[in-house]
Amino acid sequence: MSNSITHDNVTHDNVSSSVTNLAYLAVAVLSGGLFGAGLYISQMIDPLKVLRFLDFGAISQNGWDPSLALVIIGAIAVMMVSVLLTKSRSAPLFDKQFHLPALKQIDRPLIIGAVLFGIGWGMSGICPGPAITLVAFMPENLLIFLGLMFLGSFLGTYVQKWFANGDAIA
Template sequence: MMRILVSLICGTIFGAGLYISGMIDPQKVLGFLDIWAITDGGWDPSLALVMAGGLLVAMPIIQFAKNRREPVCGGEMALPTNHKITRKLILGAVMFGTGWGLVGYCPGPAISALAFGQIDTVIFVVAMLAGMMVCKFSRLA
């Protein structure tokens, strides 16, 4: 029960942070990703501060987790163990970056944005899930 409550609290804080920071607004994200707009003053660097803030919060928590044998709320520790750069990793990063750059959504903010019920968000999430399923059942996974 405690794990569910902690997950709910963390997810709510994460979703609120995405909303407050503007990460669920594809136009704001695309404004950040469009570095060519620096020349005409249209580039929006504010999301770099959001990402830096996320790293500042995550880094000490990751270090704390690495030094534990089991999670605080019980269960199994599931930290990544593979540190190799593989073809699959590069392909996934290219696909992720391409999708983010074309549409302005990455998975977390897209799922959070579903709460607003916009059809373009629903279409993106359905397409994202379909892509995940294709990858899972193909040679790429």
């Protein structure tokens, strides 16, 4: 074939990019699966267990549950190793760049958002990770929580824009 060289090159590129693509998606599956399993094993999918951590008033009555602190410390420790290991690298294994949040400064949306999330978390004992993994167990009223959580996230996009416009004017 007269165009065999060109043809081979194209085929080769397609194959290597689809292998990278497959690895990229496999990483997402592996990471998500481990994340969900970790949420179950740590029992963070149990709202009552989370609320028993947040109930600092129970420390004096010996009824406090410090478990969540170990979950966070264990998770941060492992993640910190990977952050330090990749410090000198310019790209992850299966993408061309690391995707870091663009925002750096401590601003009003950060504080207001954290307060609103804190209220919802304190009311329910459910944060976004457990909300998703709980689908495997479908406790009563979970779909109400999930539906409103997605609605809140959707509406939040417009609140963010409103904050951005306000800051631009000010």
